[in-house]
Structures are given as structure tokens and as C-alpha cells.
Amino acid sequence: MTDAVIKTHESPTGTTNLGAVTFLDGADQIKIPKQIAVDADGVPIDAATEATLASANAKLEALDGVTHKSIGTQVTTSDVGLVTNTVMHGLSTGGGGGYVDVKVTPSGALVADTGGLTDAQLRASPVPVSGTITVSNPTAQGLTDAQLRATPVPVSGTVTANTGLTQPLTDAQLRATGEQVAVRDYGIDVSRGLVSGVTFQTLQGYNQATGTTNEPIWAQSGTTYPNITAAQTLTLSSSSALDTSAGTGARTVLVTYILFSTGAEASSVVTLNGQTAVTITNDGRAINGVRVLTAGSGGSNAGTLYVGYGALVLGVPPANQILATVVIGKNKTQQAIYTVPAGKAYDLMAYRIAASVLTFIQLRTQSAVGAVQVVEFDLPVNGLASFNSVAPSTFAAGTQIQLWAQTAAGAGAAGVILSGYLRSV
Numbered sequence: 010m011t012d013a014v015i016k017t018h019e020s021p022t023g024t025t026n027l028g029a030v031t032f033l034d035g036a037d038q039i040k041i042p043k044q045i046a047v048d049a050d051g052v053p054i055d056a057a058t059e060a061t062l063a064s065a066n067a068k069l070e071a072l073d074g075v076t077h078k079s080i081g082t083q084v085t086t087s088d089v090g091l092v093t094n095t096v097m098h099g100l101s102t103g104g105g106g107g108y109v110d111v112k113v114t115p116s117g118a119l120v121a122d123t124g125g126l127t128d129a130q131l132r133a134s135p136v137p138v139s140g141t142i143t144v145s146n147p148t149a150q151g152l153t154d155a156q157l158r159a160t161p162v163p164v165s166g167t168v169t170a171n172t173g174l175t176q177p178l179t180d181a182q183l184r185a186t187g188e189q190v191a192v193r194d195y196g197i198d199v200s201r202g203l204v205s206g207v208t209f210q211t212l213q214g215y216n217q218a219t220g221t222t223n224e225p226i227w228a229q230s231g232t233t234y235p236n237i238t239a240a241q242t243l244t245l246s247s248s249s250a251l252d253t254s255a256g257t258g259a260r261t262v263l264v265t266y267i268l269f270s271t272g273a274e275a276s277s278v279v280t281l282n283g284q285t286a287v288t289i290t291n292d293g294r295a296i297n298g299v300r301v302l303t304a305g306s307g308g309s310n311a312g313t314l315y316v317g318y319g320a321l322v323l324g325v326p327p328a329n330q331i332l333a334t335v336v337i338g339k340n341k342t343q344q345a346i347y348t349v350p351a352g353k354a355y356d357l358m359a360y361r362i363a364a365s366v367l368t369f370i371q372l373r374t375q376s377a378v379g380a381v382q383v384v385e386f387d388l389p390v391n392g393l394a395s396f397n398s399v400a401p402s403t404f405a406a407g408t409q410i411q412l413w414a415q416t417a418a419g420a421g422a423a424g425v426i427l428s429g430y431l432r433s434v
Contacts, residue, residue, distance in 0.1 A: 199430060206433035210355065214345025214412055215424040219368060223415040226425050227344030228334045234346055234411060235329055236375060240269035241318040243293035243332065244286035245279045248324045249312025251305075252281045258311025259301045259340070266316075267348045269294035272407050274350035278302065281314075284324030289316065295348040295409060296333040301340040309338045345412035345425045349404050356401035357410070357429040364414070366421035367391040371413040374404065381411075390423075401429065 126136065152162070200209045214226035225234050243266060251258035258281075265276045270292050279287050296316050301309065314335035317326030333342050349355045362370055372385040384402070388394075404410055414423040 208431050210347075210429055210431040212345050212347050212410070212412075212427040213343055213425070215343040215422070216414060217422050218420050219414045219416050219423045220420050221416055221418065223371060223413045225344065225346060226412045226414050226423055227346060228336050228342075229328070229331055232328050232331070235332065236381075237269065237294050240292045240294070242291045243289045243296075243316055243318055244321075244326075245281065245289055245299075245314065245316055246286045246321055246324040246326070247281055247283055247310065247312040247314050249310075249337075250283040251307070251311035252314065253283045254280045255305070256281075256283070256311070257305035257307040259304045259309065259314065261302045262314065262335075263298075263300045263302050264289050264296065264316060265298040266290060266293055267295040267297060267350065268292045272351035274353075284312075284321065286321050286324075293318070293332075295346075296342070297347055297350075299333050299335050299342045301335070304340075309340050310335055311337070313337055345427060346409065347427075348409040349406050349431075351406045352433060353406055353431050354434045355404045355408075355410070355429055355431050357398065357404065357427060358401050359395065359397040359429075360412075360425055360427040361393070361395045362388070362390045362423070362425045363393050364390045364416075364421060364423045366419060367417040368421060368423050369415045369417070370423075370425070371415075373411045373413055375409045375411065376407055406434070 195204070196209065198204050199207050215228065216224065216226045216230050217228075218230040219226075220231070224231065227234070245262060245264060247259070249258055250256070252260070254260055260281060262279050262281060263276060264279055265274060266289065267273070268275055268290070272294075274297060275290070277289055279289055281287065299314060299316055301314075304310070312324065315324065315326055315331055316333040317331040319327045319330040333344060335342055347355070362368075364370075368390050369386075370388040370390055371383055373381050373383050375381045388396070410427075412425050412427070414425075
């Protein structure tokens with residue numbers, strides 16, 4: 010193919026001149042004479058104008074697949090470009106001030122950048138950043154106390170605590186002013202529910218007529234506590250017909266008991282029916298507490314409440330089958346007898362004993378099928394005495410704790426309060 014070079018000759022403004030277009034092909038030259046008419050500004054007559062260029066652009070845009078965009082318009086991924094070799098002419102400031110060719114030759118794939126890096130691209134590999142970076146905090150200040158406590162905040166590097174001092178307090182500084190030290194009381198924390206899995210357990214027992222033979226400290230004076238070796242159907246009854254759902258005495262009662270099959274502790278709210286037995290459970294072993302919840306106009310139980318098993322006589326079970334009693338007007342049991350539930354351990358910390366005459370106190374235990382074991386025996390009390398353990402006496406699940414009393418002579422009253430912690434194991 011022939012390479013062509015077009016040469017033009019300028020004419021004075023306002024004149025008509027013959028120009029020559031010369032094609033150079035090696036040594037051969039072809040000259041085509043042409044008369045070009047120019048106007049007063051030196052622009053050839055019939056040259057393209059703004060109107061004719063706009064018309065041409067409109068025709069180009071009408072072509073299939075061609076969209077005209079002005080320089081500076083954002084390129085999108087849907088745009089289709091035509092890559093060409095382009096020759097640009099510019100006026101040189103050197104070499105005589107003539108026109109020279111400025112050639113731009115694109116090569117390779119052209120990618121249109123339609124926006125910044127995506128989140129996935131930013132996370133795929135580290136992005137170098139230079140200059141000053143301003144972190145936009147969503148809060149006016151740093152993280153709030155609530156935000157810091159909501160989720161753990163990772164911290165890396167060296168963390169230095171600013172105490173405002175160049176070194177810890179010296180002995181002289183510590184002695185110069187009183188420094189407050191907070192001491193936590195374990196018992197108070199437990200009673201407030203601040204210690205997980207631990208509750209404060211208190212037992213109260215009273216026997217109004219102890220004698221010279223050992224017996225439990227409970228309201229059934231002169232009798233022993235039955236050792237149940239098989240599941241029993243336990244019932245609640247009263248010696249008075251006034252203790253009913255609509256009576257003037259006790260109406261509803263909360264009974265806490267131990268299941269024979271599992272050793273677990275359970276509770277039931279039972280509505281009284283006077284001297285008629287109301288079933289509590291068919292799987293009973295022992296009673297850990299009885300408390301009146303609601304009562305009629307009398308405000309308390311009108312008769313003695315009984316929890317036991319066996320046939321009733323005027324609301325009273327057989328004496329050797331009574332597991333708990335609530336004395337008239339007391340609204341709760343008063344017996345120093347407690348069975349540790351399954352999954353628990355009882356730490357006995359202290360007990361206080363009051364006796365009207367010289368009385369000997371015994372701490373006994375009994376397992377579900379075993380014999381009575383004397384843990385501490387014949388502690389003499391005449392008046393009021395307190396016993397505090399430096400290390401607690403711990404009793405495992407299934408163990409029944411009993412406090413017994415025996416007077417030195419005659420009859421007397423004895424009361425006891427046991428304190429300790431019931432904890433999950």
C-alpha cells in the first residue's frame with residue numbers, strides 16, 4: 010500500500026490561490042492541482058462548521074452500537090470502545106514553530122475503572138496507604154462504657170496503665186493517709202444471690218418438752234423421726250376443720266420434700282381440706298419444710314398441720330409415721346431435721362442452742378438406708394451457747410441431718426438454729 014504525505018501551501022488572506030496536493034511514492038511524484046477559495050479569516054470556503062459537525066455526530070450516534078460521549082464523561086462497563094492508531098498534530102514551540110506529528114499508540118486490554126475497591130477486594134490483600142488518615146468515629150468520643158462491656162475489645166501491643174505516678178505508692182505515702190480497702194462478706198454476697206450455685210440455708214428446731222431420753226429437736230416431743238426405706242404417699246392434713254380453702258384458718262401451704270426415687274428436692278402448693286388428707290406426692294422420703302402461704306381471717310393455722318403417711322384419725326397420722334408438724338398458730342415447721350438434696354452439698358458453719366435446763370446436744374446423720382451416725386455428741390448447754398466452725402462440716406447429698414437433745418434431769422425446752430451454705434456439686 011502506498012504511504013501518502015499531504016503537503017499544503019498557505020495563501021495570503023482573502024485571495025484565491027492554486028494549491029497543489031503532492032503524493033510522494035519513492036521517486037515518483039503525483040501532483041493534483043486544486044484551486045482553494047478562502048475567506049477573510051483565511052478559512053477555506055465550505056469548510057466544516059459547528060452545525061455540520063453536530064449533524065455528523067448525530068449520524069454517528071444513529072449507527073448501531075455507537076454512542077457519542079463528550080470528553081470527561083465517566084466510562085461504564087457497558088460502553089464499547091474502538092481502539093485506533095491516532096495521529097495528533099500540535100504546534101511545536103521549537104524547531105521553527107511548525108506543526109509536528111504527535112502519535113499515540115494504545116496496546117493491550119483497556120479496563121474502565123468504574124469506582125473504588127470493593128469490600129472483598131480490600132480484604133483480599135493489604136492495601137498500602139500513605140499520607141494522613143482520619144478515622145471516622147461513629148461516636149463523638151471514644152467507645153462508651155456500655156459499648157466496651159457489650160463485647161470484648163481486642164487489644165494488642167504493650168498496654169501501660171497511667172496511674173499518674175512515676176512509681177507505686179511508697180510505704181510512707183501509704184501510711185500518710187488512710188487507704189480504704191473494701192472487704193466482701195461471703196455470707197452477705199450469698200444471701201444477695203451474688204454467688205452462683207450457692208444459697209444460704211438455715212434450720213430452726215424447737216422441742217417444748219425434752220426429757221432424759223434423746224429425741225429430735227422438733228414439735229413431736231417424745232417421738233423419733235421415721236427412717237423411710239421405700240417410697241411413701243405423703244399427705245397433708247389438719248387437726249382442725251377450719252383449715253380449708255375457704256376457712257378462717259390456713260388455706261394453702263407450701264410443702265418442700267425429698268423424692269425417694271431420685272433424692273431430688275421438690276415443692277408443691279397444697280390446698281388444705283380440714284381433717285381430710287390431701288396427697289402431696291406418691292414418691293416421698295422426707296420433708297424439708299412446711300409453710301402456710303395463705304390464711305383466712307384468723308391469719309394462721311387453726312389446728313396442728315401434719316405431713317405423714319398412713320391412715321388418719323381426726324386429721325392426725327400415726328405417731329411413728331409423722332414427718333413434719335406445724336404447731337397451732339406458728340405457720341411453719343420448727344424442726345432441726347434436713348435432708349441434703351441430690352446434686353447438692355451442705356456446709357454447716359454454725360449453730361446456736363438455747364436450753365431451759367442443763368441439756369446435752371447431739372448432731373446426728375442418717376443416710377437413705379443406713380443407721381443413725383452421731384457426728385458430735387453430748388455438748389452441754391444450760392442457757393444460750395453458740396458454736397462456730399473454723400472449717401465447715403460438709404454433708405453430701407442424701408444425708409439427713411438431725412439435732413437431738415437430752416436433759417440431765419427432768420423436762421426442759423430446747424431450741425436450735427443451724428446456719429450453712431447449700432451449694433451445687
